[in-house]
Amino acid sequence: xxxxxxxxxxxxxxxxxxxxxxxIAVYDGEKVxxxxxxxxxxAELSAFKDMADQFHFRKDIILQELRxxxxxxxxxxxxxxxGGLLKPVPSGVYSINELLLNDLRExxxxxxxxxxxxxxxxxxxAGELPQTTAYVADPPVVDELDEVAxxxxxxxxxxxxxxxxxxxxxxARKYARSIHRTYEELNxxxxxxxxxxxxxxxxxxxxxxxxxxxxxxxxxxxxxxxxLPAGDLARLCYSDQYTYDEVRKMLTGKGGLTAYLGTxxxxxxxxxxxxxxxxxxxxxxxxxxxxxxxxxAMFTVLKGDADAIILTGGIAHNARITDAIIERVRKLxxxxxxxxxxxxxxxxxxxxxxxxxxxxxxxxx
Numbered sequence: 326x327x328x329x330x331x332x333x334x335x336x337x338x339x340x341x342x343x344x345x346x347x348x349i350a351v352y353d354g355e356k357v358x359x360x361x362x363x364x365x366x367x368a369e370l371s372a373f374k375d376m377a378d379q380f381h382f383r384k385d386i387i388l389q390e391l392r393x394x395x396x397x398x399x400x401x402x403x404x405x406x407x408g409g410l411l412k413p414v415p416s417g418v419y420s421i422n423e424l425l426l427n428d429l430r431e432x433x434x435x436x437x438x439x440x441x442x443x444x445x446x447x448x449x450x451a452g453e454l455p456q457t458t459a460y461v462a463d464p465p466v467v468d469e470l471d472e473v474a475x476x477x478x479x480x481x482x483x484x485x486x487x488x489x490x491x492x493x494x495x496x497a498r499k500y501a502r503s504i505h506r507t508y509e510e511l512n513x514x515x516x517x518x519x520x521x522x523x524x525x526x527x528x529x530x531x532x533x534x535x536x537x538x539x540x541x542x543x544x545x546x547x548x549x550x551x552x553l554p555a556g557d558l559a560r561l562c563y564s565d566q567y568t569y570d571e572v573r574k575m576l577t578g579k580g581g582l583t584a585y586l587g588t589x590x591x592x593x594x595x596x597x598x599x600x601x602x603x604x605x606x607x608x609x610x611x612x613x614x615x616x617x618x619x620x621x622a623m624f625t626v627l628k629g630d631a632d633a634i635i636l637t638g639g640i641a642h643n644a645r646i647t648d649a650i651i652e653r654v655r656k657l658x659x660x661x662x663x664x665x666x667x668x669x670x671x672x673x674x675x676x677x678x679x680x681x682x683x684x685x686x687x688x689x690x
Contacts (some may be wrong), residue, residue, distance in 0.1 A: 335402035335680050339672035340387065340447050341491075342407070342439040344520035344548060344578075345370075345589055346639075347383050350669040351396055354677060359394045360669060367548075367589050376442065377433045384446045404451050405676035407491055407668065408464020409433075409441030410539065411689070416467045416494060418675045418686045421448045421459045425689040438539060438577075440465050460686055462675040463491040465539070469531040474626075487539040488523030489638070490532070495667035496637045497527050511632045514623045514658070516616060516650075518640035519666075520589065522546045524619040526626040534626045536619060541576040544615035547589040547640075550580030551615065582608065591640050613646055617653035624657045631658040639665060 334354025341348040350360040363386055373379050391398055405418075410432035411425065419425060421444055432441040444461045451459035467490035475484050493515045494508075501508040509530035516524045522544050525535035536543030545551035553576075562572055575584070583589045585608045586597070597605040624631055634654055636647050641664040651660045678684045 334677070336400050337673045337676045337680075338391075338398075338401045338404045338447075338450075339669045339676070340404060340406045340443050341666075341668050341672065342383055342442045342446070344439050346520075347386055347439075348666075348669055349387050349390060350673060351391070351394075351401070352673040352677070355674065357670070357673075359391075359396060361390050361394075363390065367583060375433075376439060377430075379439070380442055380445060383439075383442055384449065387446065387450075398450070399454055401454060401457055403676040403680060404447040404457060404459045405672040406443035406447035406459065406461050407440050407672065408461035408466070409444055410435075410438050410487060411464050411466050413466050413468035413486060414464065414689070415687075416463050416469070416490065418460050418462045418679055418684060419464070419689045420686045421451075421461060422689055425461070428689075438465075460676060460679065462672055463494055465490055467494075467532070469533060470535075471533045474534040484542075485537050485540070486532070486535060487537050488525060488532075488535045489517040489519070489521070489538065489666075489668075491671055492517050492637060492666045492668045493523065493525050493527070493532065493535075495671035496635055496663045499663065499667055500633060500635055500661055512627045512630050514620055514627070514631050514634045516620055516634070516636050516638075517666075518546070518616060518636065518638040518646075520547050520639075521549055522551075522616060522638070522640075524616070524623055526623040528627060534623065539577065541580075543619050545581040545612055547582045547591055548578055548580060550576050550584065582612070591643065591646070595643060595645065609646070610649070613649045614653075617650050620650070620654050621657065624654075634658050634660045635663060636660065637663045637666065641665070 337352045339350045345365055347363045351358045409429045411428045426448060429441045429444050447459040451457040465487050468486040470486050477484055497513050497515055498508045501511055513527040515527060521538045523535055523538035525532045541550050543551050582594055586594055586605055594605050594609050620634060641647055641662055647662055679686050
């Protein structure tokens with residue numbers, strides 16, 4: 326590891342906590358020096374009452390990993406965090422101000438989503454380091470929905486744009502570069518599959534429709550229940566068998582694969598399938614089926630005009646799953662696979678562009 330005096334460009338720390346992992350990376354300019362994906366099991370996270378209680382746990386892990394990699398925190402010029410569940414905003418980089426911090430804290434209380442920890446941890450770390458600034462970039466609340474996509478079916482309810490905006494934008498731009506086109510020229514369907522799943526319709530640089538990956542819309546996932554029968558859910562809520570918090574955890578945290586199979590690890594489910602577990606196969610096939618259906622829905626949003634379908638996120642590493650999805654959707658458009666996430670590179674690049682003066686950080690209002 327090079328020392329601080331040898332750095333050719335400012336050092337950037339990217340922080341991206343997800344529902345089942347904490348990802349960190351350190352860059353010298355555009356060059357990655359260190360990257361780590363720290364997995365968190367259901368058993369490990371169950372020790373915490375709620376998401377806010379994980380703050381020190383995740384911050385301490387980040388510091389431990391930096392020390393283990395012989396990276397001195399004081400050499401970091403900028404910390405760029407995955408944005409949290411804030412007010413709906415245009416895409417971009419945002420300075421972390423007091424209003425943003427307050428909304429991150431409130432978001433944790435309401436939604437219990439790990440992304441809200443990112444900005445809080447980044448701001449806290451930056452406050453302990455001289456000459457270090459903290460930002461968030463392309464938060465999960467990036468809102469570019471067509472107005473027609475907001476309508477639900479009852480005026481008391483409005484569809485919300487809450488999804489994996491950072492990675493969806495990053496892989497869409499990566500694909501556009503690979504074919505020597507611009508993102509703004511293309512129509513794309515991007516399916517991010519991880520602890521949560523979001524499937525977006527990208528029309529000429531704007532994500533005009535996407536399932537609300539936070540609150541239980543769209544396919545079920547390793548720990549989210551996805552869309553449930555509304556009548557049955559209403560009856561369950563008034564059955565006096567469950568508290569509000571218990572129902573919320575059924576929807577987000579203890580739904581999906583966790584509810585059916587007792588694990589949020591898709592790799593573990595695949596091992597069970599390989600060992601002959603037919604129930605595990607049925608549940609995984611159902612998740613694949615629902616992801617494919619949502620891709621088909623976004624094809625209609627784009628009026629049947631899609632240049633490509635992109636499969637991304639941690640689950641896209643699994644060839645059996647991606648092959649099964651391709652079998653169902655391949656006639657719609659060419660299918661491209663970018664397994665994992667480009668989120669860390671996207672976070673670091675956003676910070677670098679601010680440092681270079683190529684883009685200006687926005688004020689969160």
